[in-house]
Amino acid sequence: AQSVTQLDSQVPVFEEAPVELRCNYSSSVSVYLFWYVQYPNQGLQLLLKYLSGSTLVKGINGFEAEFNKSQTSFHLRKPSVHISDTAEYFCAVSAVNAGKSTFGDGTTLTVKP
Amino acid sequence: DAGVTQSPTHLIKTRGQHVTLRCSPISGHKSVSWYQQVLGQGPQFIFQYYEKEERGRGNFPDRFSARQFPNYSSELNVNALLLGDSALYLCASSLETGANTGELFFGEGSRLTVL
Known part of the structure; x- marks a missing residue:
């Protein structure tokens, strides 16, 4: 079984500042890792994914994440946020070749002017 | 191309009633x-279906059931609704190939309120 812990439930930040949303996971098998974003009253949209290879992955809207196997972490970063980045962000893991994903409880990113 | 579509978008039911939620996956x-x-x-896994067969089931009571049709659309049924069933129900479709990456494509959800 897998589990995901998002270490911050809420992250307030000013516009154009950098941000890091933290995610730790637990699994006894190899996993794929994902970050999804959810805007109000909408479904989830994939930001980026780690499958294998380079531990630094780049996604949409200027986001990137780094996979750290020894620390079982997959933190999401953006060097300069915009008001439009205000949303709920979910970290998720999926065992390789498994059908389901396990999600964290989310981090609310609020970007202030 | 159309994304994942779900219906209805919102619905209100009372305790003890039954609900059916519908989902059409991305073409292919x-x-x-x-x-x-x-x-x-965060979202909690209920079911996965592939080629009309149940591939996985989460920790939900038997009141929850689902099925997939030959055109790959799906229904989620919940019987004997409880107040705690109030939630956003999300449908996600994915490619199922030998190189399954686990990436999910979500619909906008059906928001169920149980009174």
């Missing part, structure tokens, strides 16, 4: 999964 996607998202929490 053969796998459909259902997730429950309670306010303030």
